[in-house]
Amino acid sequence: MDNKRRDFLKTVVGAAIFSPISGNGSTAKSDFGLADDPLPTWPLPDLKKIFPDPIKIQTVALLKAQNRLFLVVTAQDGTRGITVCNDRMPNLTSLLKGLVLPHFVGKDARDLPALVDNAYRLNSNYKYAGMPLWNCIGSVEIATWDLLGQLAKKPTYTLLGKPVRSDYPVYISDFWRGGEPTEVVVERLAQKLAATGATGVKIKVGGRMVNTADDDKRTRLFVPMVRKKLGDAATIYADANGSFSPEQGIATGKLLEDYGVVIFEEPCNFENEEGIRQVNQALKKVKLAGGEQDTSLYRFERLARTGVYDLLQPDLYYNGGILRALQVAEIARMHGKDIAPHTPKADPLIGPFWQFAALAPNLYGLQEFVDNPSEQEPTWYTPAIRVQQGKVEIPKTPGLGIRYDETLWKSAERIV
CATH class of the missing domain: 3.20.20.120 (Enolase-like C-terminal domain)
Known part of the structure; x- marks a missing residue:
């Protein structure tokens, strides 16, 4: 596959997930989609203005307690973001471990939209697209939003609008x-x-x-x-x-x-x-x-x-x-x-x-x-x-x- 075609496919697949965050903090519109009616996006504040310093995701762990599974995202300073997992997750742990977690661990949580995009797009993960893959990505995304809210000491919704x-x-x-x-x-x-x-x-x-x-x-x-x-x-x-x-x-x-x-x-x-x-x-x-x-x-x-x-x-x-x-x-x-x-x-x-x-x-x-x-x-x-x-x-x-x-x-x- 030549470089131009590879770059085009990256643009197409990425646009299906999130439009990139522009340098001024606004959500840039993708020009890929329906010919005259591209998909709208949710306007996202610039997380790097809200959090001036990098937030390294130290670990992402799937833990079991209270007979439930928890997805726990831990930052370098020890702050945790947590979500309970739904009852689909016990059957999806191989996807979570093998395809999803490598795109989040060690990364900057402020880049969350791009991390979600990467977990879908890179390494041909999109070939697994559907509820099993997105449920894994979504669980990590949700726990990471909890982490960001904990660090900001505000409800997550205040970071989103x-x-x-x-x-x-x-x-x-x-x-x-x-x-x-x-x-x-x-x-x-x-x-x-x-x-x-x-x-x-x-x-x-x-x-x-x-x-x-x-x-x-x-x-x-x-x-x-x-x-x-x-x-x-x-x-x-x-x-x-x-x-x-x-x-x-x-x-x-x-x-x-x-x-x-x-x-x-x-x-x-x-x-x-x-x-x-x-x-x-x-x-x-x-x-x-x-x-x-x-x-x-x-x-x-x-x-x-x-x-x-x-x-x-x-x-x-x-x-x-x-x-x-x-x-x-x-x-x-x-x-x-x-x-x-x-x-x-x-x-x-x-x-x-x-x-x-x-x-x-x-x-x-x-x-x-x-x-x-x-x-x-x-x-x-x-x-x-x-x-x-x-x-x-x-x-x-x-x-x-x-x-x-x-x-x-x-x-x-x-x-x-």
Whole structure:
């Protein structure tokens, strides 16, 4: 391959991730992308002005404690940035160790956008592109943002822009797809709304990537029961997890519309863009949402531009971190769409979402919360993640907003 072609390919691939930071601290626009409509980028302050001295990443370690995995980025002065890893990481440790960590260890944390770019682009890592690679990169990116926030003694969102909100309203998510009597599940939802002050719920419809006759019968019984129990004022979202064919999705969507459901998530297999678009075109009231499986910024742009979804739902970890999620928000905004990231956690995994929620101007509606009132108050981190009067407050504490008990690291097992 000649040098000119190699340089061109580097430009093409790099533009798909981040536009470079210009010398004056503004985000330089890439001229690669759609012919007349390049992907927008999230404006990023010059981290080298915020932090005049280099911040060497001394180590990046995957540790196990509390039966969970933690990604810990440690600077040369001993300051740590930390994120809990999601439940995909145990199966991805070879990618993390072999492909991702070499692009961060020993580098300057102030170059974080370029480090993310390199972890995707260099050594042909892009050939592994998809959730497994981006989940590894995103976990390191998120922990590094926590490190930078700790060093600045400010919430991470203050390093990324001007906050537009200090809290957000939530819905209570339930994962029931059979096994308990329908009446029990509906009563549980009502009790959780009463306990939290939340005004909405998300229910499951279909069978999760399949829709048997029993699944369909359960859906058609469940939806009207939820509306009757919770009343007309309650907001209801529904998630199909790709259960339906386009024809089934249209039929189920019309049922949802009859009962005032606001969001219909992933009606068809997430790869079936044309099928989902058909469902969206056939429905007039409900909004279609999706994107938690997706990791391509160009695919997100296409999903918004071609009417596949009304709401984009990237997962902050699967999609490669906080900055890429903010870029998806800008892509959605470019096409007059909104964003509601995939965030079903009520534990430290919610930390990066707090930073995103503080900043994204087009954050839509109620945000996901999995409430389990029977769980004991955590002792290994603060604050406890709680809903009060239907809202979650975004912490003003440094980094991602989570503080960990220091004794965790004394007994932690190093995995990578």
